[in-house]
Amino acid sequence: MSCPFAQSPRSTPNRIPKRSSSERDSIYEVIDAAPLCHVGFTQQEQPFVIPTLHARSGDTLLFHGSTQSRLLQAIASGRPICCVFTLLDGIVAARSAMHHSMNYRSVVAFGTGRLLEDEALRQQAFRLTTEKLLPGRWETCRQPNEAEAKATAIAALMIEEATLKQRSGGPNDIESDLSGPFWAGVLPIQTVIGKPIPADDLPPGVEIPSRIASLTTSG
Amino acid sequence: MSCPFAQSPRSTPNRIPKRSSSERDSIYEVIDAAPLCHVGFTQQEQPFVIPTLHARSGDTLLFHGSTQSRLLQAIASGRPICCVFTLLDGIVAARSAMHHSMNYRSVVAFGTGRLLEDEALRQQAFRLTTEKLLPGRWETCRQPNEAEAKATAIAALMIEEATLKQRSGGPNDIESDLSGPFWAGVLPIQTVIGKPIPADDLPPGVEIPSRIASLTTSG
Numbered sequence: 001m002s003c004p005f006a007q008s009p010r011s012t013p014n015r016i017p018k019r020s021s022s023e024r025d026s027i028y029e030v031i032d033a034a035p036l037c038h039v040g041f042t043q044q045e046q047p048f049v050i051p052t053l054h055a056r057s058g059d060t061l062l063f064h065g066s067t068q069s070r071l072l073q074a075i076a077s078g079r080p081i082c083c084v085f086t087l088l089d090g091i092v093a094a095r096s097a098m099h100h101s102m103n104y105r106s107v108v109a110f111g112t113g114r115l116l117e118d119e120a121l122r123q124q125a126f127r128l129t130t131e132k133l134l135p136g137r138w139e140t141c142r143q144p145n146e147a148e149a150k151a152t153a154i155a156a157l158m159i160e161e162a163t164l165k166q167r168s169g170g171p172n173d174i175e176s177d178l179s180g181p182f183w184a185g186v187l188p189i190q191t192v193i194g195k196p197i198p199a200d201d202l203p204p205g206v207e208i209p210s211r212i213a214s215l216t217t218s219g
Numbered sequence: 220m221s222c223p224f225a226q227s228p229r230s231t232p233n234r235i236p237k238r239s240s241s242e243r244d245s246i247y248e249v250i251d252a253a254p255l256c257h258v259g260f261t262q263q264e265q266p267f268v269i270p271t272l273h274a275r276s277g278d279t280l281l282f283h284g285s286t287q288s289r290l291l292q293a294i295a296s297g298r299p300i301c302c303v304f305t306l307l308d309g310i311v312a313a314r315s316a317m318h319h320s321m322n323y324r325s326v327v328a329f330g331t332g333r334l335l336e337d338e339a340l341r342q343q344a345f346r347l348t349t350e351k352l353l354p355g356r357w358e359t360c361r362q363p364n365e366a367e368a369k370a371t372a373i374a375a376l377m378i379e380e381a382t383l384k385q386r387s388g389g390p391n392d393i394e395s396d397l398s399g400p401f402w403a404g405v406l407p408i409q410t411v412i413g414k415p416i417p418a419d420d421l422p423p424g425v426e427i428p429s430r431i432a433s434l435t436t437s438g
Contacts, residue, residue: 010265014289035310035408036321038257038303040268046229049259049268051305051325070233084257086270091254091412093431096361097349098371102255106270130316134406141401142315152317170418182360183427184418187353187434189254193310194407199389201397208402212312215406 011110011161021164030107030164031056032132034085035191039063041074041081048074054083055125055132061109061157062116062125075113075155083109083157088189094171095182103186105166113157125154136211192217230329230380240383249326249383250275251351253304254410258282260293260300267293273302274344274351280328280376281335281344294332294374302328302376307408313390314401322405324385332376344373355430411436 004022005011013020021027031037031054040049050071055062061083065072075081090103116122126149127138144152171184193215196208223241224230232239240246250256250273259268269290274281280302284291294300309322335341345368346357363371390403412434415427 010262010267015285015287035307036305038259038268038270038305040257040259040266040301042261042264042266043229045261045264046299046329047259047261047266047301048229049257049301049303049327051257051303051323053321066234068234080265082259082266082268084268084270086255086257088254088410091352093353093356093415094360096363096367097345097357098363098367100349100352100356100360102272102352104270108268110265126316130319133310133319133321134312137312137319138316141313141319142396142399144315144317148315148317170416170420173418177361178420179422180361181425183425183431184421185427186416186418187431188413188416190411190413191307192409192411194409196312197389197405197407199392199403199405201389202403203398206400206402208404212402212406 005159005162007161007163011108011163013163013165019165019167022162023164027107027162027164028056030087030105031085034087038084039071039075039081041079043074053129053133055128057128059159061159062128063155063157064125064129064152067151067153069153072153072155075157076115076153078112078114081111081113081157089168090189091187092171093183093185093187095173095177095180095184099171099173101167103168105164107162107164109159109162111157111160113155116154116156122149122154134212134215136209140209140212224378224381226380226382230327230382232382232384238384238386241381242383246326246381246383247275249306249324250304253306257303258290258294258300260298262293272348272352274347276347278378280378281347282374282376283344283348283371286370286372288372291372291374294376295334295372297331297333300330300332300376308387309408310406311390312402312404312406314392314396314399314403318390318392320386320390322387324383326381326383328378328381330376330379332374335373335375341368341373353431353434355428359428359431
């Protein structure tokens with residue numbers, strides 16, 4: 001078992017403790033499997049939540065965007081940030097309306113960010129964010145030129161505390177409902193990648209890289 | 220075109236205005252298609268973001284949970300709330316690393332909530348939240364008894380402002396990359412519902428309701 005993340009009252013769920021964990025490797029797994037995350041910050045007591053792409057390097061979350069992006073500026077400002085990574089695994093149909101639920105894995109991470117300025121770390125972040133989106137893509141696309149790099153900000157957020165919550169398995173109906181007339185079970189949910197659609201202006205003969213083609217779920 | 224939602228600086232994206240809209244019907248469509256949402260609130264300057272199930276009645280978002288739930292209490296408290304609904308439609312692979320993107324639809328909604336206390340409205344909310352999760356389920360499950368209803372809080376959040384952001388279509392590479400050697404295109408993303416898994420303790424002969432069975436994506 002890997003070293004757990006720190007927890008405090010803000011990162012400790014107040015209900016159903018058996019569904020939560022601070023175990024680091026399980027938390028990494030959810031962060032890495034989530035295609036995007038939701039970043040929360042506060043401006044003058046007003047909460048904002050913005051969906052965005054992310055990458056991870058150890059305990060550091062990386063975000064890239066225009067230097068003009070309000071989200072990037074908020075993350076880089078050093079104010080408290082809450083990042084959430086959510087994977088849906090199924091719809092849980094119970095006999096009773098009130099026991100309906102979802103199977104899911106979600107990580108809530110707290111931390112503070114900064115603007116990444118070191119050029120070598122920025123280059124590494126460009127690579128990690130591209131590879132997070134499409135594994136194997138960095139070597140099969142044009143890498144950033146100087147003007148593009150200059151227009152792109154990288155915010156790095158150090159995870160200070162993180163909690164995984166998850167539910168799996170079938171419905172938890174009450175005893176007296178079990179022999180009743182109603183169906184119960186789970187409808188599994190899966191996110192699939194379909195057949196790649198080449199760009200309209202792709203010159204003839206330019207083939208899709210095999211690692212990108214292999215991401216298609218149906219093979 | 221339906222009446223747009225109100226907007227103010229907090230709900231006006233500061234970049235790429237062509238990707239955003241306040242058009243009400245389009246916003247409803249994303250809220251209704253999203254299986255869950257991410258709710259942001261602030262406690263003593265600390266932002267929190269929690270994923271949760273939702274339903275919608277007109278401009279009101281409905282959330283249900285234990286009366287002990289921290290999230291429900293936060294929504295019902297009347298403090299400012301930000302709710303986000305995100306649908307991923309594709310991974311956009313550009314020739315250049317920096318033009319990689321996602322196709323998505325996301326709604327950011329701002330509002331304030333209250334505890335729903337009227338028993339008829341609460342009953343309606345129980346039905347709406349069940350039907351949002353599984354259309355057609357309310358009539359094919361056991362409806363809440365008095366003890367269950369008493370243990371369940373409903374928070375209603377009136378949407379005051381909302382903005383839809385979306386991206387669709389192929390990559391936007393720069394002119395000088397178009398004739399280059401790199402593949403470009405879109406990898407479509409779809410969320411599918413698999414074959415239902417009956418509960419282990421389902422008595423023999425209890426059939427799945429046809430509307431639930433028909434939710435399976437592959438038919």
